[in-house]
Amino acid sequence: MSQGAHACDTGVFQVLTKRKPDLQLFLNRLTSRSVLSEREKNAVLDLPGDTMLIPEGNDFIRLRETVEHTSLILHGLIARFDRNQNGHRQITALHIRGDMPDLHTVAQPRATCALHTLSFATILRVPHSALRNAAAAHPGISQALWRDTIVDSTILAQWVLNVGRRGSQARIAHLLCEMATRYGVCQPNEVSFRLPMTYEQLADTTGLTPVHVVRTLNALKQSGTTFENGMVRIKDWTTMIEIAEFDQAYLQV
């Protein structure tokens, strides 16, 4: 992992690694929702890209910045966010391994929201030009990328409903259920997974304040769900789904 390491600006490191296994992750994501031909699959695996290591707490894409790469998350948790004029932050999306948090910049290179690493992250930066060419040459890839954008946007619509019309318990519970489902760890009984976020970040995601997140999580303990040190433990998935008003259909899994 240390051969050819090369320092960038703010603690971000670029390393040279084999890309194929990394791109396989992306290919799996695409084929889980779309059908690709063999030629198209190979085109995906042949995409160019640089691997970057980014420390926790780094705003590696800033608002209004023009970018020429898309980031494929190989490891870590990343938040897309925006701010209001008081400087209060709202996280508008969470992205995990296999996601492309800034896929939309391919069609709209000026970033309309910023990206922030909630944990240490490894990212494969794929040039826009390569993605655009692959999409132009292969209708299947084009449609797969489009479909990915659509799932993203469906999640956003759910978040609007969540923040706009649910109380604090349902709001946080819904977020936890969504992340459990996206991580693929949910099962009838006990569910647990790492979600490396602070209370403040949870608050910025749900449109609450950190203090109130604490109170709400205390209330959720009554139903057997705990969040401690970035570890979520859901004792009873069924009742949690009920509290959260959660229906996984929108995630297309």
Add this chain to the structure above:
Amino acid sequence: MSQGAHACDTGVFQVLTKRKPDLQLFLNRLTSRSVLSEREKNAVLDLPGDTMLIPEGNDFIRLRETVEHTSLILHGLIARFDRNQNGHRQITALHIRGDMPDLHTVAQPRATCALHTLSFATILRVPHSALRNAAAAHPGISQALWRDTIVDSTILAQWVLNVGRRGSQARIAHLLCEMATRYGVCQPNEVSFRLPMTYEQLADTTGLTPVHVVRTLNALKQSGTTFENGMVRIKDWTTMIEIAEFDQAYLQV
């Protein structure tokens, strides 16, 4: 307009009209953000479709329904919405003339949210198959549709910020500024336009209650903005932008 009219289920009427001028509207929308070749432009204008007349207050696409058409709005205002378990409604998008509120169903035919006419509406129903074929044959069209989806999703992200992190005045003001900009009626001085919504619908859009919308609009009157009988009148666009924390960049106009 009455030749060949043909009744459907709930007061929805289908009429046979010339499609080309209608599709020109769609083409204009696409070319305002993307570049298409002459062949691609013609392919758009040659899309098939039925014109439908839909009365006000009609849920013409319901949750979980599987659809095989996409709706191009020729006239009217349409809301995309979802409900929480108390039955409280949250409007997640507003769509105007030239929009395709259910473009995403091309890649994901089972509706993840419902559509409701806020006014009488005219719609051109374009079969998914035709759009898919056009996209597969013409990379430019494919990218234009993708870009349209992305703008939609950018608006959603702004709505999350709006509902999550802004007070009621800024929230409503932001919505009014967004709609003024999308209607293309904003100018330095007085701005006015029709927005055929009730207080309840405004409330469902902003995550507030109808009573509080009334109070908030009363407060906004102090700044010279009124909303009466579906008519928005903004005396001073500059101060309204300030109250709304509005920056039109995200709309890509």
Add this chain to the structure above:
DNA sequence: CGGGCCGTTGACACAAATCAATGTCCGTGG
């Protein structure tokens, strides 16, 4: 050892929801 950052708790303030009553408009049916 000391200074942040984060978590935690309590007291209090306030914005928005809820409840309630009344008014207005409009379409419908007697």
Add this chain to the structure above:
DNA sequence: CCACGGACATTGATTTGTGTCAACGGCCCG
């Protein structure tokens, strides 16, 4: 033509959920 009912607008009184402020404790890291 008028009486009626329903949907929407409007206002006031009251409650409540959430925000704000403040203090303290633990923990990590320099």
